Amino acid sequence: MSNYQEITEKVIKGRAKEVAALVEQALAAGDDPLEILTEGLMPGMNKVGEDFKNNVVFVPEVLIAARAMNSGMKILKPALTKAGAEPVGRAVICTVKGDMHDIGKNLVKMMLEGRGIECYDLGTDVDPERVVEAVREHDAQLVCLSALLTTTMYGQKDVIDALKEAGLRDKVKVMVGGAPVTQAFADEIGADYYTLDAASCAEVAEKALKEAV
Amino acid sequence: MTGRERTYNILHFKKADRMPAVHFGYWPELLEEWVAQGHLRREDVDGWYDGGPKDEALNKILGWDFDWQHMFSGNNGLLPPFETKVVKTFKDGSRAVQNGNGIIERIQPGVTSIPAEYDYLLKDREAFETLFAPKMAVDIEKRVNFDWFRRFNEDVYDKTDVPLGLHLGSVMGSVRDMTSVIGMSYLMYDEDETLFKDVVDTWANMQYEVAKAVLETGAKFDFAHFWEDICFNGGPLLSPALFEELCADHYKKRTDLCREHGIDIVSLDCDGVVEKLLPVWVENGVNVMFPIEVGTWGDQFEKARKKYGEKVLGVGGMDKTVLRLDKAAVDREIEKMRRLTSLGGFIPCPDHRLMPGTKFELVQYYCEEIKKIEC
Numbered sequence: 019m020s021n022y023q024e025i026t027e028k029v030i031k032g033r034a035k036e037v038a039a040l041v042e043q044a045l046a047a048g049d050d051p052l053e054i055l056t057e058g059l060m061p062g063m064n065k066v067g068e069d070f071k072n073n074v075v076f077v078p079e080v081l082i083a084a085r086a087m088n089s090g091m092k093i094l095k096p097a098l099t100k101a102g103a104e105p106v107g108r109a110v111i112c113t114v115k116g117d118m119h120d121i122g123k124n125l126v127k128m129m130l131e132g133r134g135i136e137c138y139d140l141g142t143d144v145d146p147e148r149v150v151e152a153v154r155e156h157d158a159q160l161v162c163l164s165a166l167l168t169t170t171m172y173g174q175k176d177v178i179d180a181l182k183e184a185g186l187r188d189k190v191k192v193m194v195g196g197a198p199v200t201q202a203f204a205d206e207i208g209a210d211y212y213t214l215d216a217a218s219c220a221e222v223a224e225k226a227l228k229e230a231v
Numbered sequence: 232m233t234g235r236e237r238t239y240n241i242l243h244f245k246k247a248d249r250m251p252a253v254h255f256g257y258w259p260e261l262l263e264e265w266v267a268q269g270h271l272r273r274e275d276v277d278g279w280y281d282g283g284p285k286d287e288a289l290n291k292i293l294g295w296d297f298d299w300q301h302m303f304s305g306n307n308g309l310l311p312p313f314e315t316k317v318v319k320t321f322k323d324g325s326r327a328v329q330n331g332n333g334i335i336e337r338i339q340p341g342v343t344s345i346p347a348e349y350d351y352l353l354k355d356r357e358a359f360e361t362l363f364a365p366k367m368a369v370d371i372e373k374r375v376n377f378d379w380f381r382r383f384n385e386d387v388y389d390k391t392d393v394p395l396g397l398h399l400g401s402v403m404g405s406v407r408d409m410t411s412v413i414g415m416s417y418l419m420y421d422e423d424e425t426l427f428k429d430v431v432d433t434w435a436n437m438q439y440e441v442a443k444a445v446l447e448t449g450a451k452f453d454f455a456h457f458w459e460d461i462c463f464n465g466g467p468l469l470s471p472a473l474f475e476e477l478c479a480d481h482y483k484k485r486t487d488l489c490r491e492h493g494i495d496i497v498s499l500d501c502d503g504v505v506e507k508l509l510p511v512w513v514e515n516g517v518n519v520m521f522p523i524e525v526g527t528w529g530d531q532f533e534k535a536r537k538k539y540g541e542k543v544l545g546v547g548g549m550d551k552t553v554l555r556l557d558k559a560a561v562d563r564e565i566e567k568m569r570r571l572t573s574l575g576g577f578i579p580c581p582d583h584r585l586m587p588g589t590k591f592e593l594v595q596y597y598c599e600e601i602k603k604i605e606c
Binding site: 032073077079081082116117118119120121142143168169214 | 260323325337339347348412413415416417419420463464465466467468469470503507552586587
């Protein structure tokens with residue numbers, strides 16, 4: 019068994035190349051891919067998420083850790099698929115129609131993946147209909163919607179309406195976030211959850227998915 | 232009293248005849264909306280900019296006294312800026328455009344608010360030294376129109392009765408503008424340890440020299456102003472300790488310079504939750520927080536006042552979104568402003584540029600009502 023603690027530490031420090039090399043070594047040594055994920059990569063990202071929430075680290079540290087986690091995941095993903103490892107849940111994530119900002123959305127995605135949630139990232143400026151299609155296609159239990167602008171935040175409501183129209187609203191939990199979004203706005207548009215930051219989003223998402231099982 | 236006198240008095244805890252109606256400009260989409268709705272003519276809005284002739288004319292129509300961003304400075308940007316050019320066109324009609332800061336932004340046709348960062352040029356020391364450092368050179372004769380500033384008092388200052396600001400530029404915000412949030416983060420950790428500090432220092436020193444040269448012409452200003460935008464709704468974009476280490480001396484140097492030239496009001500524009508960076512600013516000579524975004528930290532002005540006393544002044548804090556609603560919502564906001572203005576050293580101003588959906592007649596109503604606040 020490889021030194022998962024070292025992988026964790028390198029994720030926390032944001033050492034992307036070293037994380038990739040360590041994951042490769044672990045796979046070459048015959049380690050269980052799921053174990054590499056849950057014992058090595060995930061604890062690192064979760065620690066960074068927790069520290070971010072508590073103002074111990076800030077956006078730059080989260081971004082470099084996310085990049086490191088991502089470099090490890092790229093190598094690990096084929097092995098996870100081959101091993102048939104089941105994720106904690108499946109989420110469709112995007113920035114809504116008319117909005118092309120993706121830093122917040124990408125942070126949330128990395129935090130979700132850090133908790134073992136499989137993410138289908140539709141990117142930015144996404145039509146409600148594409149979200150509906152993706153929920154169907156991937157049998158997602160969670161939809162995460164981001165918006166940076168006051169002019170685009172109502173796109174989150176459009177997605178919720180489209181999910182209702184498609185008869186999928188009761189099958190998924192909808193989480194909303196972004197700079198102009200508030201709890202009051204989330205309530206107004208009928209979202210299930212609003213969280214202030216990416217780390218809290220991942221925490222709430224994991225809890226919601228585990229409760230739904 | 233003039234707008235200049237009112238502002239001076241309020242920000243020095245003295246009596247004024249009434250509250251000035253101050254604003255922070257408009258998103259271009261809103262001006263277009265008002266033209267489409269018939270409130271304004273095309274010629275009223277084309278060529279609008281903060282403090283410009285069109286802005287002053289619009290102030291009269293709407294009832295504002297002045298735009299806080301009525302400011303002047305030498306050229307304290309990248310000189311020359313990078314060429315603005317389209318580097319890619321996407322299927323949906325959006326384009327990747329390289330801007331003057333060397334950032335490549337993805338822009339949708341017809342949308343001007345907050346573009347999405349796509350890529351950036353300042354990735355390593357070589358890019359800094361070959362592409363950016365030459366554009367940050369002081370080269371003062373090219374940056375300051377000395378003749379114009381020597382005539383400034385006679386030609387500009389004495390011909391207006393509203394407060395005029397000296398724009399001091401930025402310390403960290405502009406560096407973020409040259410690297411993007413992601414690029415700034417990577418640059419802090421990926422390169423040699425001194426690169427990020429070198430970028431900040433080179434930039435900040437040039438901006439100091441420009442401000443110094445302008446002030447030495449004898450041009451008069453009522454206040455000075457920094458722009459930062461280095462926070463978001465979760466707090467600072469980088470650690471407060473690092474921010475202090477990199478920026479504190481630069482703030483001190485520029486605010487000391489202002490005070491040496493008789494300017495004791497120094498405002499700073501930073502959106503988002505600024506609380507954790509406030510000590511760095513307050514302890515280094517910045518005393519006016521602007522625009523005090525209500526959605527994120529509006530209620531914190533009173534907390535800051537309690538903590539720092541009269542060292543913290545405010546311009547902003549008015550929830551601009553009520554101007555999309557109705558008179559009752561505006562009245563409620565005016566009541567909130569009444570409470571904040573009673574603290575002294577505070578002038579209400581919309582907490583950012585007025586956005587699409589803002590009702591023309593509610594802005595006029597707000598301007599009438601805010602002027603009724605005693606101070």
